[in-house]
Each structure stands twice: as structure tokens, then as C-alpha cells.
Amino acid sequence: MARNIERMRAKAAGLRVGLRPHVKTAKCLEVIERMTGGLRGPVTVSTLREAERLAEAGYTDIVYAVGLTPNKFDRARALRRDGVDLKVILDSAETAAALAGSGSADDSPVPVLIEIDSDGHRAGVKPHDGALLGAIADRLTGGACLAGVLTHAGESYSARSDEALRDFATLERDGAVAAAETLRALGHGAEIVSIGSTPSVLFSEDMSGVTEARAGVYVFFDLVMAGIGVCAVDDIALSVLASVNTVQAERGRYVVDAGWTAMSRDRGTASQPVDQGYGLVCDLEGNVYPDLIMTEANQEHGAIALRPGSTAELPKLAVGDLVRILPNHACATGSQHEAYLVTDEARAAVVDRWLRFGGW
Amino acid sequence: MARNIERMRAKAAGLRVGLRPHVKTAKCLEVIERMTGGLRGPVTVSTLREAERLAEAGYTDIVYAVGLTPNKFDRARALRRDGVDLKVILDSAETAAALAGSGSADDSPVPVLIEIDSDGHRAGVKPHDGALLGAIADRLTGGACLAGVLTHAGESYSARSDEALRDFATLERDGAVAAAETLRALGHGAEIVSIGSTPSVLFSEDMSGVTEARAGVYVFFDLVMAGIGVCAVDDIALSVLASVNTVQAERGRYVVDAGWTAMSRDRGTASQPVDQGYGLVCDLEGNVYPDLIMTEANQEHGAIALRPGSTAELPKLAVGDLVRILPNHACATGSQHEAYLVTDEARAAVVDRWLRFGGW
Structure with missing residues (x-):
């Protein structure tokens, strides 16, 4: 984990762009402290609960990077009244108008980043839709103010080559910068230009016009990231420890006491060239057994067997033997657990236990 | 929920079989109290953590229905020393011998149910494998003793007709009873004959030879159970409340603030005749919008749209509107949350908040 954090820090520094780590993968104060270099610097959150937990821990520069809805205006303003510089995102003139008209005269305006759709992934305004960008910006008065733009190239997770990853990085940057320039041409300030996903930041070669990069999954990495070439399997810093509880030699498999409650149901590698089942x-x-994957997941049981078509030999395991299972998706597997057991570098001893937080 | 609990209670009473509710779906003391009729009666657990939480709450008759591994012997014995009649399951002579040889002279023998594989689903001894049944039973001396047999027809979740469900119920009962009779013929006592899954219990017509039935998901039901005909959609007592945060009329969809962290990644209806996406x-x-399903799930975002091929009309929703999403799999969706918000029957008001417990 320490190596992954240093890699992202050095990459952002080399690109001369601010780094705003996303806490949604780890959801753990000890990890986030390391991601921010101990400085309680800028962070990104995906829920207001995350923002509230970080505010309690002394973080004051927070971007809430999921479209704000009216039923959350009060909680967002409460954080700002408590001294947090919370910035929010939205992508419609209706929400902008509703936010602008909310709050009391004593409240400071809520800084808004307009969500930009740089790759057709999910939500946001198209970078060149000047009419909508202008309509939103025009409404950000009174209880709200325009702070800039934000985009997330979520489609980069489906990239299959270094070239495709570089293209996504360019697409994401170009979309955000174009939207900011459109707003500026209309006479609006758009100070913050925020982009990011782990693949697009790590494969970016030029961040001109961008003020900050957001990324989260790099802290642990996972099999999906390894599958698209963003990290090596050996970089994956999160695993689930399981015990063999049934040997089924005649079926060429073992049953272990880790199912989807431990791994999650994420099958993110199913659409990749190498399908890792529910985990490797x-x-x-931490030495990988060649081709040994979790092929089935029930609630508290998993089956581990060789990948279909493998010519490797099934390792000899006995009831009670322990294995580590690397996750498809670190965010999803992490969210199934209440704490991390921290190991030393050799993964030989547990040296600490760090609590996660969840909820909304 | 109350209606679902009463349905299962009446079914077990009609079959003249004991009911041992499985707590893995709800993992919540207030729900479990209602499943046991307020009597803190027999329960089934899928983790030792569940057993420990129930023991603290005064439950003393607990079956741990996941194969025991040697690294859990100490915790199992600790529960028994605290006055819990914990029964465990295993399916190998090696584990039986290890358990028999563990513990101290002061410990009472751990009662063991031999896990029986009635339908090829996962683990267990084949019902007619007298050699293995005998070998396991022979080893259950000293620190362990034979208490009976246990099976779970997990394949019943793939049934597609009432007849198939009745067949699974018969298969499950016949397998468990045959194994118990095999053990008795070998001179071993096999007092407890434990079977169960929600579909097989609800479709059972005859429990002769069975002493107890286990079931869990019936407490909430879900779309998978509705899809195989075990309940109606209207019986589903668990839903996720979400807000619309982006209207994408041109794409025929809405984005809501509930993703896989709220619903889970379970796609249990994908293989059923009606695929419900990530939820209905x-x-x-609680009135179903015809054909409106969650078609995509990101971490904190979901897309809702009409089912492919639907001729229904997309309902008019606006930013901030609230919807309820019914889950594919109640166990999986429940496990993403730290508490249940309890509503009145009209689902109009939240009347209580019940905490869940998790972990292992």
C-alpha cells in the first residue's frame, strides 16, 4: 500500500497537478492519512457520511463527487457551517436553482463544480453544451456559487491497452478543460478543473489546464486494474484470508469459508481477457497459485479450483489450510468488511487493525 | 415481514416439524426475536460471530451450519463453556478426528451434525456413503459426539416450477433421512435430522423422519424467491430508498444515488425468465412501476430504465424524487447496510431503526 501511495503521489507531482485522493475505496482514517501524506489535505468523498467522518477527523477541503439532491442540502450546509470547505457537484439547471434558493442569509454560498460527461459513462453535461453550462452557471447565485468543473472518465476501466488508457486520459482532460473554457468565455469563473480515475491519472502525459486529479483504487489496486495493465498482481495490497473446510479431490476443488459476504459479488474481470472468477x-x-481462482461464491462458502482449460496442477491443500484471495474490485471487497488487518511487508504477522466506516 | 414470519411458522407447525430460523439474512436481534416468536428458541447461524452475538442476547440453542475448521475449535468451545448448546457441522473424518482430539478434559463433547450432500450443491457426504458416514461417526468420541445429520438443498433456488420445488423438498428430506438411517444401522445415534431452505420447506408436503427445518430468506423474501414462485413481489419486505439525481430523458433513464454499495452486485435474477437487473x-x-428496473450499478450510482423490450411508459420522475428498489437477494442487499429503517404497514412513516451485525 505504501508503494502504491508513493507511486500516485510522484505521478501527480510529475504532472504538476494537485492530488485529491478519493476515500471511497479505503473508507478508513489510517489509510486516508497516508494517502494525504499526513497533512489532512484535499480529499474526495462519495457519500455525505464519508464527508462527516472526515470532518470529525479534521479534514476541511472536501469534494462530494456524487450529484447532490435536494434532500441532502441541509447536511451539506451543516458541514460548511462546521468549517468544512465542502464543494458539491450537479448537472442540471433545476438542481442549481434549488440549491441557490435554499439555505439562510447567514450561510455562505455552496461552491459548485458542474459535472461534465467526458466519455458518455454516466452523468454530466457535455463539454461543449454551452447552453446548458451557461444555464446552470447563471443560476448559481444566492445560496450557491460556481467553483469550476469536475469529470470522471469511468469508461477508462474498460480500456484494453496502454494506448487506449492514454486516449482516455486525454479525453478526460480535454472534456474538463473545454467545459471550463466554455464557462470562462461566457463570463463565468471556473477556477477548479478536477479530473480523475486511477487509470487515467496514471496514464496521463499532460495535465495542462487541469488543477487537480482524483483517484482512489490505486491505494490497494485489484485484479481489474491488473487486468487492464495499470498495476501488477504483486501490487495488490488487499486480500481475504480464508480456510479450507472441505476437500473435494474428485471434483478437483476445495470449499473455503469465504463467500460473497467476504469477496463481494463483483465479477469485474468477467469481461477481461483473463477471467479471475471471484478472485485469484x-x-x-501472497504467492499466487497458478490458475487457482474462486469459481463459485455462496454466502459463506467459496469453491476454489483451477481456471477452465488450465494445465496447471491443483495444489495440495488440507482442511484448515489458509489461503489469501485477491479481489476483483478493492472497493467492493473492502466494503464487505468492518476493518482491515494490517500485515508487515512479508505478510507474516498482523501488526494492526484499522476500522472502516460505511453508511450514507 | 410479520406476514412472512407467520406463513413460515404455520407451515412448519402444519408439517409437525421444529423450526430453526436462519439468522444470516436478517442479522438483527429485533428481527430474530420475531422469527423465534419472542422465545429465543432454536436458531441457525452461518458465522461464529453471529453465534457470539446471539449468545450475548440470550440464545442458547444454536446450530453453526458452515463446515467447522480447526482454527475455529477454540471459539466454538468457548461458546459452549458459556452455556450455549452450540452444534457444529463437518463432512470429513479428518476434521472429526481433529475436533475429537481437541479441547480439555473439562470441556463437554461438541455435538456434531454430519453435513449431507442431498443435491450435489456444495459440500457434504453422499446420503448412501455408509463407509464415510461410519468413518466420521467412529471418530466422534472424546471431544466430540454425534448428534445427527444436516442438509441444505441449495440447488432448490434454481427450481423453475412448483413441481420442481416439491421434488427438491423430497430430495432434501430423503437424503437426510437416508443418511440418519444409515448411521443408525451402523449402531450410531442420529437424533437430529435437520433440513432446509426457504423454497424446500415452503413446498414440502411431508417431513416424516425430519426433526427440524431451517430457513432464513423467507423473513424478507426477494426477487429471486418471487421469480421461482415462492412468494409474490408484494411479499418482499426489504427495499432500498434512493433519490433521483440526474434525469436523462434522451437516454430514457434516470440516475439515482443508490449503486452496488446499496443493492449489492447480486444478479440472481439474471438466469431467471424475468431478469430484474439490480432490482425492481x-x-x-411500494407500488411497482411496470418494467422499471435498475439496469446499471456503480459504487454510489444506479441507472434506472425500462426493461429491454418493454412497451410500458417511462414514469415521469424529477431530481430529488424518491423511489424504492426491491432487491434480487435479500441476504446480499441487507449485508450492505448497518441498520434497517422500519416502516409502518403503509410504508409511509419510519417507526424504528434496527441495527444489523456483521463480521466473522
Whole structure:
């Protein structure tokens, strides 16, 4: 984990862009402290609960990067009254008008980043839709003010080559910068230009016009990231420890006491060239067993077996043997657990236990 | 929920079989109290953590229905020393011998149910494998003793007709009873004959030879259960409340603030005749919007749109509107949350908040 954090820090520094780590993967104060270099610097959150937990821990520069809805205006303003510089995102003139008209005279205006759709992934305003950008910006008066633009190239997770990853990085940057320039041409200030996803930041070669990069999953990495070439399997810093509880030699498999409650149901590698099932199996020290994957997941049971078509030999395991299972998606597997057991570098000893937070 | 609990209670009473509710779906003391009729009667757990939480709450008759591994012997014995009649399951002579040889002279023997594989679903001894049944039973001396047999027809979740469900119920009962009789013929006592899954219990017509039935998901039901005909959609007692945060009329969809962290990644209806995506969308009162399903799930975002091929009309929703989303799999969706918000029967008011417990 420490190596992954340093890699992203150095990458952002090299691109001369601010780094605003996303806390949604880790949801853990000890991890976030390391992601921010101990400085309680800028962070990104995906829920107001995350923002509230970070505010309690002394973080004051927070972007809430999921479209704000009217039923959350009060909680967002409460955070700002408590001294947090919370910035929010939205992508419609209706929400902008509603936010502008909310709050009391004593409240400071809520800074808004207009969400930009740089790759057709999910939500946001098209970068060149000057009419809508202008309509939103025009409404950000009174209880709200325009602070800039934000985009997330979520489609970059489906990239299949270094070139495609570089293209997504360019697409994301160009979309955000174009939207900011459109707003400026209309006479609006758009100070913050925020972009990011782990793949697009790590494959970016030029961040001109961008003020900050957001990324989260890099802290642990996972099999999906390894599958698109953003990290090596050996960089994955999160695993689930499981015990063999049934040996089924005649079926060429073992049953272990980790199911979807431990791994999640995420099958993010199913559409990749190498399907890792519900996870790739390692020994206790983290050495990968060739082609050994979790092929089935029930609530508290998993089946581990060789990947279909494998010519590798099934390792000899006995009831009670421990294995580590690397996750498809670190965010999803992490969210199934209430704490991380922290190991030393050799993964030989547990040296600490760090609580996660959840909820909304 | 109250209606679902009463339905299962009446069914077990009619079959003259004991009911041992499985707590893995709800993981919530207030729900479990209602499943056991306020009597703190027999319960089934899927983790030792569940057993420990129930023991603290005064439950003393607990079956831990996931194969025991040697690294859990100490915790199992600790529960028994605290006055809990904890029964465990295993399916190998090796584990039986290890358990028999563990513990101290002061410990009472751990009662063991031999896990029986009635339908090829996952783990267990084949019902007619007298050699293995005998070998396990022979080893259950000293620190362990034979208490009976247990099976779970997990394949019943894939049934597609009432007849198939009745067949699974028969298969499950016949397998468990045959294994118990095999053990008795070998001179072993096999007092407890434990079977169960929600579909097989609700479709059972004869429990002769069975002493107890286990079931869990019936407490909430879900779209998978509705899809196989075990309940109606209107019986589903669990939903996720979400807000619309982006209207995408041109794409025929809405984005809501509930993603896989709220629904889980379970796609259990994908293999059923009607694929419900990540969930079926209702209004706040629980009235289903025809064909409106969650078609995509990101971490904190979901897309809701009409089912492919639907001729229904997309309902008019606006930013901030609230919808309820019914889950594919109640166990999986429940496990994404730290508490249940309890509504009145009209789903109009939240009347209580009940905490869940998790972990292992």
C-alpha cells in the first residue's frame, strides 16, 4: 500500500497537478492519512457520511463527487457551517436553482463544480453544451456559487491497452478543460478543473489546464486494474484470508469459508481477457497459485479450483489450510468488511487493525 | 415481514416439524426475536460471530451450519463453556478426528451434525456413503459426539416450477433421512435430522423422519424467491430508498444515488425468465412501476430504465424524487447496510431503526 501511495503521489507531482485522493475505496482514517501524506489535505468523498467522518477527523477541503439532491442540502450546509470547505457537484439547471434558493442569509454560498460527461459513462453535461453550462452557471447565485468543473472518465476501466488508457486520459482532460473554457468565455469563473480515475491519472502525459486529479483504487489496486495493465498482481495490497473446510479431490476443488459476504459479488474481470472468477488464490505469503481462482461464491462458502482449460496442477491443500484471495474490485471487497488487518511487508504477522466506516 | 414470519411458522407447525430460523439474512436481534416468536428458541447461524452475538442476547440453542475448521475449535468451545448448546457441522473424518482430539478434559463433547450432500450443491457426504458416514461417526468420541445429520438443498433456488420445488423438498428430506438411517444401522445415534431452505420447506408436503427445518430468506423474501414462485413481489419486505439525481430523458433513464454499495452486485435474477437487473423499482408506497428496473450499478450510482423490450411508459420522475428498489437477494442487499429503517404497514412513516451485525 505504501508503494502504491508513493507511486500516485510522484505521478501527480510529475504532472504538476494537485492530488485529491478519493476515500471511497479505503473508507478508513489510517489509510486516508497516508494517502494525504499526513497533512489532512484535499480529499474526495462519495457519500455525505464519508464527508462527516472526515470532518470529525479534521479534514476541511472536501469534494462530494456524487450529484447532490435536494434532500441532502441541509447536511451539506451543516458541514460548511462546521468549517468544512465542502464543494458539491450537479448537472442540471433545476438542481442549481434549488440549491441557490435554499439555505439562510447567514450561510455562505455552496461552491459548485458542474459535472461534465467526458466519455458518455454516466452523468454530466457535455463539454461543449454551452447552453446548458451557461444555464446552470447563471443560476448559481444566492445560496450557491460556481467553483469550476469536475469529470470522471469511468469508461477508462474498460480500456484494453496502454494506448487506449492514454486516449482516455486525454479525453478526460480535454472534456474538463473545454467545459471550463466554455464557462470562462461566457463570463463565468471556473477556477477548479478536477479530473480523475486511477487509470487515467496514471496514464496521463499532460495535465495542462487541469488543477487537480482524483483517484482512489490505486491505494490497494485489484485484479481489474491488473487486468487492464495499470498495476501488477504483486501490487495488490488487499486480500481475504480464508480456510479450507472441505476437500473435494474428485471434483478437483476445495470449499473455503469465504463467500460473497467476504469477496463481494463483483465479477469485474468477467469481461477481461483473463477471467479471475471471484478472485485469484495465493498462499499465506501472497504467492499466487497458478490458475487457482474462486469459481463459485455462496454466502459463506467459496469453491476454489483451477481456471477452465488450465494445465496447471491443483495444489495440495488440507482442511484448515489458509489461503489469501485477491479481489476483483478493492472497493467492493473492502466494503464487505468492518476493518482491515494490517500485515508487515512479508505478510507474516498482523501488526494492526484499522476500522472502516460505511453508511450514507 | 410479520406476514412472512407467520406463513413460515404455520407451515412448519402444519408439517409437525421444529423450526430453526436462519439468522444470516436478517442479522438483527429485533428481527430474530420475531422469527423465534419472542422465545429465543432454536436458531441457525452461518458465522461464529453471529453465534457470539446471539449468545450475548440470550440464545442458547444454536446450530453453526458452515463446515467447522480447526482454527475455529477454540471459539466454538468457548461458546459452549458459556452455556450455549452450540452444534457444529463437518463432512470429513479428518476434521472429526481433529475436533475429537481437541479441547480439555473439562470441556463437554461438541455435538456434531454430519453435513449431507442431498443435491450435489456444495459440500457434504453422499446420503448412501455408509463407509464415510461410519468413518466420521467412529471418530466422534472424546471431544466430540454425534448428534445427527444436516442438509441444505441449495440447488432448490434454481427450481423453475412448483413441481420442481416439491421434488427438491423430497430430495432434501430423503437424503437426510437416508443418511440418519444409515448411521443408525451402523449402531450410531442420529437424533437430529435437520433440513432446509426457504423454497424446500415452503413446498414440502411431508417431513416424516425430519426433526427440524431451517430457513432464513423467507423473513424478507426477494426477487429471486418471487421469480421461482415462492412468494409474490408484494411479499418482499426489504427495499432500498434512493433519490433521483440526474434525469436523462434522451437516454430514457434516470440516475439515482443508490449503486452496488446499496443493492449489492447480486444478479440472481439474471438466469431467471424475468431478469430484474439490480432490482425492481417502486414508488415510495411500494407500488411497482411496470418494467422499471435498475439496469446499471456503480459504487454510489444506479441507472434506472425500462426493461429491454418493454412497451410500458417511462414514469415521469424529477431530481430529488424518491423511489424504492426491491432487491434480487435479500441476504446480499441487507449485508450492505448497518441498520434497517422500519416502516409502518403503509410504508409511509419510519417507526424504528434496527441495527444489523456483521463480521466473522
